[in-house]
Amino acid sequence: xxxxxxxxxxxxxxxxxxxxxxxxxxxxxxxxxxxxxxxxxxxxxxxxxxxxxxxxxxxxxxxxxxxxxxxxxxxxxxxxxxxxxxxxxxxxxxxxxxxxxxxxxxxxxxxxxxxxxxxxxxxxxxx
Amino acid sequence: xxxxxxxxxxxxxxxxxxxxxxxxxxxxxxxxxxxxxxxxxxxxxxxxxxxxxxxxxxxxxxxxxxxxxxxxxxxxxxxxxxxxxxxxxxxxxxxxxxxxxxxxxxx
Numbered sequence: 282x283x284x285x286x287x288x289x290x291x292x293x294x295x296x297x298x299x300x301x302x303x304x305x306x307x308x309x310x311x312x313x314x315x316x317x318x319x320x321x322x323x324x325x326x327x328x329x330x331x332x333x334x335x336x337x338x339x340x341x342x343x344x345x346x347x348x349x350x351x352x353x354x355x356x357x358x359x360x361x362x363x364x365x366x367x368x369x370x371x372x373x374x375x376x377x378x379x380x381x382x383x384x385x386x387x388x389x390x391x392x393x394x395x396x397x398x399x400x401x402x403x404x405x406x407x408x
Numbered sequence: 409x410x411x412x413x414x415x416x417x418x419x420x421x422x423x424x425x426x427x428x429x430x431x432x433x434x435x436x437x438x439x440x441x442x443x444x445x446x447x448x449x450x451x452x453x454x455x456x457x458x459x460x461x462x463x464x465x466x467x468x469x470x471x472x473x474x475x476x477x478x479x480x481x482x483x484x485x486x487x488x489x490x491x492x493x494x495x496x497x498x499x500x501x502x503x504x505x506x507x508x509x510x511x512x513x514x515x
Contacts, residue, residue, distance in 0.1 A: 316504075318452075326444075326452060326495050326506045342502040345409070378451050385458060392440035392499040394457035401451055 283307035283397055285315075287379045290402030293369055301364040301402060303379030308397075310360035311335060314382040316395055317353065317364050319375035319404075327375070331382055331393070332362060346372075369406045376401040410434050410498050414507035420515040425486045429510045431479045431496035440500035443472055443481045446509075447492045455494075456481065488514075 289301040303315065316331035330343035332353045341353050352365040362379060380395035411434040421427050431441065439459035444452035454463045456472035459479055469484040483490055491514050496507040 325509045326446070326497075328497070328504045328506060331502075331504070342504075344503045380451075387438060387440070387458070390438065390440070390500075392458065393504070394442045394454055394463075394499065395444075395452070395497075396454045396457075396463065398451035398453070 283381075285379050285381060285397055285399040287377060287399040287402040290377065290404045292405045292407065294408050295369060295371055295406055297369055298365070298367045299369060299404060301366070301377055301379075301404070303362045303364075303399060305360040305362070305381070308381070311357040314384060314393055315353075315355060315362040316380045316382040316393070317362075318378045318380060318395070319373075320378070320401075321372075321375040324375075329364070329377070334384075337384065337391075366404070369404075371406050374404060374406045376403050409503055410437070410501065410505055412496055412498055412505050412507040414494075414496060414510050416510060417508065418511040418513065420513050421486055422515045423486050423488055427483045427486055427512065429481045429494055429496075429512075431474075431481070431507050433477045433479075433498055433500075436476045437479075437498045437500040439475045440498055441472075441474065441479045442497045442499065443470075444495045444497065445490075445492045446495065452495065486512075 317329040350368045355362045378401045379399045381397040382393040441459045443456040446452045460472045494510045
C-alpha cells in the first residue's frame with residue numbers, strides 16, 4: 282500500500298524547535314518530490330515547502346512565512362522526509378501534512394501535484 | 409507570489425445539482441492547476457491535476473477546465489459524499505499557493 286505517515290508533532294514553546302518526520306512506503310521514494318502543507322485551526326491549506334527528487338536536483342523551496350526558519354531534508358535510504366522547524370511562533374500552530382508530489386511536464390515546464398497524503402501531525406506552539 | 413481566488417467562498421446545493429467552482433489566478437499558470445477535496449478532520453484528496461486530468465479513482469462526475477488565469481471545477485450531479493471543502497492550487501511557480509477554499513454545503 283502506498284502511504285506516508287507523519288510523526289513528531291506536539292506542544293512546544295515559542296522560540297523553540299521541533300522536527301517532524303514523514304515515513305513513506307509502497308513506492309520508490311527517491312523518484313518523487315515530497316511536500317509539506319499545513320492547516321491552522323479552522324483555516325485553509327497553506328503550502329509550506331517541498332524538496333525535489335535527487336534526479337531533479339534535490340533542491341528545496343519554501344513559503345515566505347517559513348523561509349529561514351524551516352528546513353526540509355530527505356533521506357532516500359530510509360524513505361523519510363523531515364521538516365526541521367526553528368524559532369517557532371504561535372502562528373505556526375497547525376496540522377502539518379506530508380504528501381508525495383509527482384512531477385509532470387508540459388513542454389519544457391514542470392509542475393507538481395500532491396497525490397498521496399498522510400493523516401497529519403498536530404503542532405501547537407504555546408507558552 | 410501568485411494569488412489564487414476562489415468563488416464562491418461557500419455554496420449551498422442539493423443532491424443531483426450541477427455545481428461549478430471557479431478559481432482565478434493573479435497571473436497566467438498555463439495549466440499548472442490542481443483541485444483537491446477536503447472533508448472535516450481528513451487530509452486533502454486530489455481530484456484533478458494539470459487543470460483537466462482526472463486523478464485515478466476519482467468519479468467521472470468531477471471535471472476540470474481552463475487555462476491561463478481562469479479555471480473551473482464542475483461536479484455534474486452532486487452526491488451526498490461530495491459535500492466538503494474544495495481548494496485549487498497552482499504549481500506553476502513557487503510558492504505553490506492554494507485558493508482560500510469553497511465550502512459546499514447541503515441546501
